Amino acid sequence: MQTLNEFDQKTQETLLELEKTRKEFWNIDRNTANFLNMLIKIHDSKNVLEIGTSNGYSAIWLADALKHTGGKLTTIEFWDKRQSVAKENFKICKVDDVIETALGSALVILDEMGSEIKQGIREPFDFVFIDANKPEYIEYFHKIDPLLKSGAIIAADNTISHAKKVEPYLNALNENPNYQNQMINFEAGLFVSYKL
Numbered sequence: 001m002q003t004l005n006e007f008d009q010k011t012q013e014t015l016l017e018l019e020k021t022r023k024e025f026w027n028i029d030r031n032t033a034n035f036l037n038m039l040i041k042i043h044d045s046k047n048v049l050e051i052g053t054s055n056g057y058s059a060i061w062l063a064d065a066l067k068h069t070g071g072k073l074t075t076i077e078f079w080d081k082r083q084s085v086a087k088e089n090f091k092i093c094k095v096d097d098v099i100e101t102a103l104g105s106a107l108v109i110l111d112e113m114g115s116e117i118k119q120g121i122r123e124p125f126d127f128v129f130i131d132a133n134k135p136e137y138i139e140y141f142h143k144i145d146p147l148l149k150s151g152a153i154i155a156a157d158n159t160i161s162h163a164k165k166v167e168p169y170l171n172a173l174n175e176n177p178n179y180q181n182q183m184i185n186f187e188a189g190l191f192v193s194y195k196l
């Protein structure tokens, strides 16, 4: 298990508390979180999108990396109570200044964000973390792909644990010549795709 040395004392305590309830809130495991944090730093991502906020555990790790790169996170959740808990956690961990929260269905919000990007009133995303409704992954991809430039990364969680449900997503990426892909054998399986 990775250490939490990256974080200040209060954030370490908060992350440890959140890890106690991670099955209830469907949070990613700490190794996946640490890897995503490092990947954002290595890639120097500036504009990250997360689909599936829950109580904010993964977003805290993503936002911490964005404090290093000078970037920002937009995170989508349709369950208002979960989003409220997440917002509290962002304040406690002092990452609320780099996070925009969006409340509603990802399928609707992605269309809205897509038209804002096309109009030039929103920056294109260079890193996307998908961790919401598994059968919808393929629909998220079809909405996100036209918005991504070459060099962008998509990371999708639960791609081993829910392999059957995400099969259309995995097939679409594996058959797409514009993407280089790698499955990483973390607890739930993280499928990382690089847009060529």
Ligand SMILES: C[S@@+](CC[C@H](N)C(=O)[O-])C[C@H]1O[C@@H](n2cnc3c(N)ncnc32)[C@H](O)[C@@H]1O
Binding pocket: 025, 026, 027, 028, 051, 052, 053, 054, 055, 056, 057, 058, 059, 076, 077, 078, 079, 082, 104, 105, 106, 107, 131, 132, 133, 136
């Ligand atoms: C696996 S949890 C996210 C966990 C979070 N990424 C973490 O690791 O801390 C998935 C979340 O996505 C939300 N969700 C599922 N389908 C959604 C949709 N279509 N639009 C918005 N949110 C959705 C659920 O309410 C749930 O809180």
